[in-house]
Amino acid sequence: MSATTVGDLYGMPGHLIRRAQQIAVAIFLKACATVDLTPVQYAALVAIRSTPALDATRLSALVAFDRSTLGNVLDRLEGKGLIARGPSPDDRRIKRIALTPAGAQLLDRAEPLVAEAQARILEPFSDGEAALFMRLMTRFVDSHNAASRAPLRRAGGTD
């Protein structure tokens, strides 16, 4: 039989990945408390800044968000005055998304904080281990890219 025990749980990749995500988010939020940004909001702002005339569907593919979730994220960013949404001249289905000046300014302030958070996330590792960790994780998400509902699709030209 060999029924699973709590101890077995700790050795399951799914459990470790869930814990890692809990931890990474907590570190990010703590580091970015002064700019009041979540990891997802930060990623959205970065993608919006570096991609002109972006629409929600393309944004969701760029940063691997679920489309259904993205609408709420954008609502919050718009509510905070960090982005603006307007109609597209070409296609009336599309809403174009752009940073406001306030959004661009906040993003500038956020960047060093995010860099610090990322460094803190890798703190348990030596330089070599960190590189190895990143290589393994990159291969993991690349190999499994199609497995989640929100697969990442890199932009055509802009980045």
Place this chain on the structure above:
Amino acid sequence: MSATTVGDLYGMPGHLIRRAQQIAVAIFLKACATVDLTPVQYAALVAIRSTPALDATRLSALVAFDRSTLGNVLDRLEGKGLIARGPSPDDRRIKRIALTPAGAQLLDRAEPLVAEAQARILEPFSDGEAALFMRLMTRFVDSHNAASRAPLRRAGGTD
């Protein structure tokens, strides 16, 4: 200067970990569709089975859930008839949690499915890489254990 671009995002540990979690959950849910269990629900059931006279607070520490979230998880498990909650004879604040026969049976059915999901999660890796991945992840969550709101605390005796 050197403003972050979308491409930089892909190389951030936080982003990779978020993607990995998306992927691992998707694989789990697909594998366990026939038993209708989420990763968190499965972990709760395993912990409940292997720990007699468990209460919610101790359970949350065992599997590193947030206590506020755990109440809802237990509500759902109770609604599905998989667990039962009753008062403790010693302490009227505490509700004891136990598996129902239906819960035990479902857990038995779930276990091979979960094992398959865990194997599929590690599929991108060779055996050696998978072991390395697990070692790095284990050290990661152990080192950062205190960083999240729901740090894991292993049980005293039972496991």
Place this chain on the structure above:
DNA sequence: ATCATATTGACAGTATACTGATAGACAGCA
């Protein structure tokens, strides 16, 4: 015994994420 403190379970509020459905708009084809 009483009072200060801690613990337990619960709740409201916010944010992320997925499923599935829908309405509006576009594009290619008969």
Place this chain on the structure above:
DNA sequence: TGCTGTCTATCAGTATACTGTCAATATGAT
């Protein structure tokens, strides 16, 4: 032109998480 299929944004429903708060209950110190 009208039909069909596709794409866009959005919504309802469910599940996971975190913050902060609260009342009821225990516990330890006095």
